[in-house]
Amino acid sequence: MRILALETTERIGGVAALEQGAVLAELTLEPDKRSAQSLAPGIKRLLAQVGWAPVEVELVAVTRGPGSFTGLRVGVTTAKTLAYAAGAEVLGIDTLETIAASAPQHVDTLEVAVDAQRGEVVAGRFARDDQGHFQPVEPARLIEVDAWLASLPSGMTLSGPILQRLVAGTEKNQLRDDLVILPADCWVPTAANVGRLAYRHYLAGRRDDLWTLSPHYSRRSAAEEKWDQRQIS
Amino acid sequence: MPKYILTIETSCDETAAAVVTEERQVVASVVASQDELHRRFGGVVPEIASRAHVERILPVIDETLRRAGLTLGQIDAVAVANTPGLAGSLLVGLVAAKALCVAIDVPLIAVDHLQAHIYACRLAAGRDVFPCVGLIVSGGHSSLYRCAGPLDFELLGATIDDAAGEAFDKVASMLGLSYPGGPSIQKAAERGNPTAFNFPRSLLKDEDRLDFSFSGLKTAVRYTLVGPGKPDFGSLKLDPTLVSNLAASFQEAVVDCLVGKAMLCLRKTGLDTLCVGGGVAANARLRQRLEEESARAGITLHIAPLALCTDNAAMGAIAAERFQAGCFEPLDLDVYPGVIRKA
Numbered sequence: 001m002r003i004l005a006l007e008t009t010e011r012i013g014g015v016a017a018l019e020q021g022a023v024l025a026e027l028t029l030e031p032d033k034r035s036a037q038s039l040a041p042g043i044k045r046l047l048a049q050v051g052w053a054p055v056e057v058e059l060v061a062v063t064r065g066p067g068s069f070t071g072l073r074v075g076v077t078t079a080k081t082l083a084y085a086a087g088a089e090v091l092g093i094d095t096l097e098t099i100a101a102s103a104p105q106h107v108d109t110l111e112v113a114v115d116a117q118r119g120e121v122v123a124g125r126f127a128r129d130d131q132g133h134f135q136p137v138e139p140a141r142l143i144e145v146d147a148w149l150a151s152l153p154s155g156m157t158l159s160g161p162i163l164q165r166l167v168a169g170t171e172k173n174q175l176r177d178d179l180v181i182l183p184a185d186c187w188v189p190t191a192a193n194v195g196r197l198a199y200r201h202y203l204a205g206r207r208d209d210l211w212t213l214s215p216h217y218s219r220r221s222a223a224e225e226k227w228d229q230r231q232i233s
Numbered sequence: 234m235p236k237y238i239l240t241i242e243t244s245c246d247e248t249a250a251a252v253v254t255e256e257r258q259v260v261a262s263v264v265a266s267q268d269e270l271h272r273r274f275g276g277v278v279p280e281i282a283s284r285a286h287v288e289r290i291l292p293v294i295d296e297t298l299r300r301a302g303l304t305l306g307q308i309d310a311v312a313v314a315n316t317p318g319l320a321g322s323l324l325v326g327l328v329a330a331k332a333l334c335v336a337i338d339v340p341l342i343a344v345d346h347l348q349a350h351i352y353a354c355r356l357a358a359g360r361d362v363f364p365c366v367g368l369i370v371s372g373g374h375s376s377l378y379r380c381a382g383p384l385d386f387e388l389l390g391a392t393i394d395d396a397a398g399e400a401f402d403k404v405a406s407m408l409g410l411s412y413p414g415g416p417s418i419q420k421a422a423e424r425g426n427p428t429a430f431n432f433p434r435s436l437l438k439d440e441d442r443l444d445f446s447f448s449g450l451k452t453a454v455r456y457t458l459v460g461p462g463k464p465d466f467g468s469l470k471l472d473p474t475l476v477s478n479l480a481a482s483f484q485e486a487v488v489d490c491l492v493g494k495a496m497l498c499l500r501k502t503g504l505d506t507l508c509v510g511g512g513v514a515a516n517a518r519l520r521q522r523l524e525e526e527s528a529r530a531g532i533t534l535h536i537a538p539l540a541l542c543t544d545n546a547a548m549g550a551i552a553a554e555r556f557q558a559g560c561f562e563p564l565d566l567d568v569y570p571g572v573i574r575k576a
Contacts (some may be wrong), residue, residue, distance in 0.1 A: 036324045040331035040564040054336040081329045086335030221280035
């Protein structure tokens with residue numbers, strides 16, 4: 001099965017081509033352009049590199065969130081439109097699971113978090129099943145950064161792009177020293193892992209509907225949240 | 234064999250697609266309006282609009298092709314409005330267009346949404362309308378252009394604060410009328426007296442400027458209703474006659490400004506053709522007054538037909554001009570959002 005995998009939820013996106021779950025090629029999108037600009041040229045370059053015509057793609061896989069709202073829209077819209085035009089299937093892959101898949105072999109349990117803006121993160125905990133694949137321990141939660149950090153048990157392993165801020169950025173020193181921080185190259189989702197997960201989920205029977213697949217936004221629009229607050233008060 | 238162009242339009246809160254030929258024939262046109270999603274907020278919420286575009290773009294494209302009786306393989310180019318508008322909305326149309334171009338290996342064409350609004354007049358006229366003065370009045374824009382040709386626009390005047398359609402929406406909200414404000418104010422105004430209130434016509438007497446300002450007018454309506462201070466429109470018990478008179482007087486003030494500046498622009502440029510497009514161009518009183526004033530001044534007037542006033546992709550037929558000129562874009566084309574304002 002020929003899979004085209006797209007990842008645009010983080011600042012620098014990527015694309016990958018996989019055959020039977022094995023990565024044939026992976027490209028990082030141009031870092032000085034936003035994904036709305038760089039994604040289509042990246043796909044075109046990738047397809048040329050592996051010698052596939054667009055109609056030969058059988059499954060388009062894409063990170064469906066959580067992540068930057070704009071990045072999600074760029075990725076999901078591109079994936080669905082490509083799949084529609086190429087007659088391919090489409091599969092949305094969870095961003096947190098994609099990040100977890102980058103963790104080194106010795107890690108059995110970890111907590112992954114991405115920035116959800118307004119002082120909050122979307123965090124999820126994963127543990128390896130008996131085949132070594134990470135499975136969510138509980139549904140991902142939207143939580144304030146401080147509350148999330150306070151909730152972590154001693155010795156927990158952390159990953160995810162939020163660490164760029166908490167470890168290196170302006171908010172460093174917030175992290176307790178009883179937490180284990182994975183190397184920075186594990187923190188972001190990669191297109192290759194989107195493709196690998198898509199292949200595994202597809203073989204396990206998971207399917208998404210081309211017409212209804214939509215991003216997993218971590219929150220509603222600010223206008224809707226304010227509206228609800230007004231109705232309550 | 235005719236050449237077919239698929240055009241996509243997502244600049245604000247309408248998800249639209251059309252198929253047009255190189256000869257500007259509209260083969261099919263589909264518009265999915267989001268009015269019902271934004272109604273309770275009294276205006277377009279950009280994040281809600283962007284999310285709805287993601288859900289609707291593919292069904293709209295598919296329905297357009299179905300109605301055209303064409304397959305994607307018969308499409309020779311894909312065009313998309315990439316300026317101006319809401320950034321998040323424009324992006325959805327842009328990346329969908331690019332994905333199609335990659336998948337079926339056809340060129341990408343960029344459409345300027347405002348030029349397309351004027352091109353709706355060219356489309357309806359079935360003949361050349363250029364050079365002309367272009368007046369674009371919508372929820373996001375109120376601008377005057379010297380249009381030397383379909384792709385050659387020079388901005389001569391624009392609103393310095395609210396767009397005309399925005400003022401309609403806000404005043405409708407004050408008067409307890411439904412969203413969108415254009416049709417509801419027009420309806421209320423039918424039974425009202427347009428001279429009941431003498432609302433300001435900002436900048437109208439300034440013959441040196443071709444700009445608009447509707448913020449003061451909006452405030453004048455508000456003061457008439459509730460006086461200065463923090464308003465509480467929710468608790469107002471409004472007499473229907475008062476609402477009708479306010480709506481008619483407000484509408485008349487907007488129309489005076491739009492018609493007055495358009496005529497001034499024609500005199501200043503020496504052009505004898507006026508093309509009018511945008512959602513507010515659907516307003517019956519505006520159309521009537523434009524017809525009267527144009528007839529009096531010997532101006533050839535083209536107003537976009539009602540179906541082409543609000544946002545649509547049929548007006549993307551302007552892409553045929555670029556197609557014929559071989560004017561295609563690279564796949565890293567960006568969006569240029571924003572609104573046209575004069576400082």
